[in-house]
Amino acid sequence: MPYLHHPRTAEIDLIPVLHALADPVRLGIVTALADRTELPCGELDFGISKASMSHHFRVLREAGVTTTRQDGKHRLIALRAADLEQRFPGLIGPLLDAARPSTVG
Template structure:
């Protein structure tokens, strides 16, 4: 199995990060990862196909928002929160608050 690309935090640009977070599914994934824990990819249920979920995971990883760890045949995700907060201070907090607000108004 080939290795996964995780861009160096210094190479991540704001436009790419915002484009990745502009999709509601990807913002929802990041909001769930904001608890700081490592999550198995199979734990996310957004009512879309596995192929679509894989696409969203890849976009987040390649944008530099997440780190994916291979564990046998399974993958586990974490949010690169500390690195992102250093690179773009104050960016994630309001976006995560908006995601929580959005999820609250859906229920």
């Protein structure tokens, strides 16, 4: 299995994080991960090709938003909420709140 780069917490930069979160699919992935410890990549389905999903997972991972680990044949993805909070206090919570569907009505 090839090595997957994950930036150290101190290396996470705001511009790549914001770029990663600006895409609706990637924001949907992050929102889906927000309430879980980790999730198999295959369980996330946004109606796009596996190659496109892999691209979105890579952008999130390389920006430092998520972490991916191998578990047998499966890759498990998790949100790096604590690392993001450490680097950019108060950023991730409001972004996730704004991305979730509103229940007002």
